[in-house]
Amino acid sequence: MTGTQVKAARERLGLTQQQAARRWKLSQTYVSFVEQDKRPVPDRLARRLARAEPTMATGLRPNASAASVEDLPRLLGALGYPGFVYLGTPKDVANPAAVTLLALRARVLPARVAEALPWVLATFADLDWDWLLDQAKLANVQNRLGYLVGLAKQVAEQLGQSDVVARLVRVEDQLEEARLAKEDTLGRDLTDVERRHLRAHRPPGAAHWNLLTRLRVEDLRYGL
Numbered sequence: 533m534t535g536t537q538v539k540a541a542r543e544r545l546g547l548t549q550q551q552a553a554r555r556w557k558l559s560q561t562y563v564s565f566v567e568q569d570k571r572p573v574p575d576r577l578a579r580r581l582a583r584a585e586p587t588m589a590t591g592l593r594p595n596a597s598a599a600s601v602e603d604l605p606r607l608l609g610a611l612g613y614p615g616f617v618y619l620g621t622p623k624d625v626a627n628p629a630a631v632t633l634l635a636l637r638a639r640v641l642p643a644r645v646a647e648a649l650p651w652v653l654a655t656f657a658d659l660d661w662d663w664l665l666d667q668a669k670l671a672n673v674q675n676r677l678g679y680l681v682g683l684a685k686q687v688a689e690q691l692g693q694s695d696v697v698a699r700l701v702r703v704e705d706q707l708e709e710a711r712l713a714k715e716d717t718l719g720r721d722l723t724d725v726e727r728r729h730l731r732a733h734r735p736p737g738a739a740h741w742n743l744l745t746r747l748r749v750e751d752l753r754y755g756l
Contacts, residue, residue: 533573533578533581533582533588533590533591533592534569534573534591535566535567535568535569535570535573536567536569537581537588537591538563538566538567538573538577538581539567541581541584541585541588542563542567544585549563549564549567556577556580558574558577573591575592575593578591578592578593579592579625582625583622583623583625584622586610586611586612586625587612587655587656589611589625589626589627589628589656590627590628590629590656590658590659590660592625592626592627592630593627594627594629594630594633594660594663594664595626595627595630599626599631599634600634601634601635601638601640601641603624603634604631604634604635604638604642604645605619605642605644605645606619606620606621606624607620607624607626607631607634608620608631608645608648608652609624610622610623610624610625610626611625611626611628611631611652611655611656612655613648613651613652613754614754615644615647615648615753615754616644616648627659627660628652628655628656628659629656629659629660629661629663629664631652632649632652632653632659632664632677632680633664633667633668633671635649635719636649636668636671636673636676636677636680637671637673638719639719639721640719640720640721641718641719641720643747646718646719646745646747647747647751647752647753647754648754649680649684650680650683650684650686650687650749650752650755651684651687651752651754651755652684653680653681653684653700654684654685654687654688654691654693654696654700654755657684657688657695657696657699657700658699661703661706664677665677665703665706665707665710669710672712672714673716674707674710674711674712675711675712675714675716675741675742675743676716676718676719676741676743677707678704678707678708678711678741679718679737679738679740679741679743679745681700681703681704681707682704682737682741683737683747683748683749683752683755684696684700685697685700685701685704686749687749687752687755688700690749711741711742712742713742714742715742715743715744716742716743716744717743717744717745718743718745718747720744720745722744726744727744730744730745730746731744733746734746735747735748
């Protein structure tokens, strides 16, 4: 989380630096230094701000092993995903890059969770992509991420979010360089019959990323 984000959050709350310092249990001088990026944003402050405003969750420190796959609906709800928003609470807010990685690494991923991931990538297009790409490559799930980024780009295009589209195009280009030839799924165990069927009926983008899935932008109930 940057000092600019902290300052913007303080101003949205209608607080002076002195008032914010009292509320956040910091000195006014330290708040000033934080907003000028002369001091790091304390973790407890970053989490407090993200709990109040999930769009700031990109500023939380990512953790590659902070939760389990069973937690994903709750974590997605806390980020504001409409399909699970009734499950999440402020204390569940986590870095969206870490939530995405958790889903990408899942051996078995519920379809409703997979549908949520393009929404996350389009909504939090300013997430820590360097961290997420590095972690995805370490786990050999960059093809999964590449296809989901493509779906997120389609969502942003339909919403007219040109800045988000431009960011996702850059990410796609980076992932293209690391595309794997190995066939993969979006967290599904498939029979041989299912594999043959999906090879014949998957979207072109899924074929490009060597994924066996029929997920397409039309299936994203809450993307648009």
